[in-house]
Amino acid sequence: YLLRRTIRVEESLIDQMFNSSEKRLARTLMLLSNFGMDGQSSAVVAKVSQETLAEMIGTTRSRVSFFMNKFRRLGFISYGETLEVHPSLLTVILYDRSSEGRLEI
Template identity: 35%
Template sequence: MITLYADRKTSCDFMGGLSETLLYGPPIGTRIALTKNEYAYSCGEIDQNIYFLESGQLKTVTFSRSGKECFLRICGPGEMFGEQGLGGAVRAESTIAMQDCVIRRVPYSLFINTIRDEGLMEDFITHLSRRLFEQQQAITNLVTVDSEQRLGTILLDLADKLGKGDPHRPRIDLRLTHEELARMVGTTRSRIGHFLKSFRGNGLISTSPTSRLIIHRQRLSAYLNGRYS
């Protein structure tokens, strides 16, 4: 059985409050437009800013010593990213636009003062705890869960973040290649193709007329928890 991310409601409450502050309150930080494949920040930089994605999608990646890219997460509209920089540490990851994006860059000191003034500090601590849990769960799944189940978990998470349309059968409009999914799962492109074919055959996912991926949320969740045949 795979445990999915916890405390989503609390984190959503925090991000909702932060979004309202950034979008409708007095302007803070700097709005930046990124084109596809442009970096928000790069691995190795010391960058004492926190970032907020207003539109588009970004991916966060890190690299092995040999230069192989490891896909960490996808960030969708309304999400915060770059939290690691709050402590002034050297960034261990790069964040790259997967399509044209608009982001907001906020200096650490200004961000802390803003959420303190808005009464969001406690919710922010909970948000950071959830992010830490996500990372720990991803490491645990990588070590203890097979590739097929990891792919299913990632598809459910993407449906939560990026899904559109019917909430029971959300559509993911972002085009993800088998290579990108393979880097997220930690397996080969050919195995991703095999797993996706199996998921389609079992009615766990399908494809729209415009070739967008549709996730049958309840079926896939039941499958991952051993309750679907």
């Protein structure tokens, strides 16, 4: 248990140091969408507030809102009553190799 927890903390620190908040949000949404799902092309994420997402990735709610709107505009997610994540499209953000690690539009 202690080793697993230490590994998670270490991964979180590395994520905070080397990834932009946009990539951290994309990664978090992918992880939440895959929680308990096997082999689905898209998944509905349990109800989670933008404030909670901001706390999870270490940024502000306004930045989460900005990126969520961007992801929706690009077709990576759809939301209203529920949040539907399209993991295959979010992968584009996670593996983007642009100069600043941001998705070029």
